Amino acid sequence: DTAVSQTPKYLVTQMGNDKSIKCEQNLGHDTMYWYKQDSKKFLKIMFSYNNKELIINETVPNRFSPKSPDKAHLNLHINSLELGDSAVYFCASSSTSKTGELFFGEGSRLTVL
Template identity: 90%
Template structure:
């Protein structure tokens, strides 16, 4: 199946821990994104990478560090997790020259206890 996939689907962890979420797309897109959806369903972009280079970096705490080993993968590492980090994190991808349609992953529900 061609798609955007994320692992894990659910992540429950204690405050202070470090965790990673992985994202992979096999759509051949050159741009990938991380979005955060809070408890009120508000969606906000966090980061975007184009061909492994960071192109969008919103005002996100530096505990959040994205890493793109290649243009098909964009991982999100979170240090020293806080209660307020609990949310659903969505990965997305698009072709920069392709007109803007973003394809989303299924989301990772992070719960910090």
């Protein structure tokens, strides 16, 4: 039973399109994250939600909009996709009682053509 699951795993789309990636965790965690891993494997945090409230919002274009309908779900919507958005997007979750220890999903590889 997957702890942090993301869909879709692969996404190929044209520039200018809008797409969403969904994430769900069944670990009972209260904090969820989106990380972006670029082609050089560098991981950078984008957003974090704690109990459905946005707590971390790094310097990310406002074309990216996270939504957390409940604390087990964190979705990422991207408008007007650009070539530079091509990356692997990782969802993660953690418990605030377990400082900084994240559990990652398998990643969603987005390719913008």
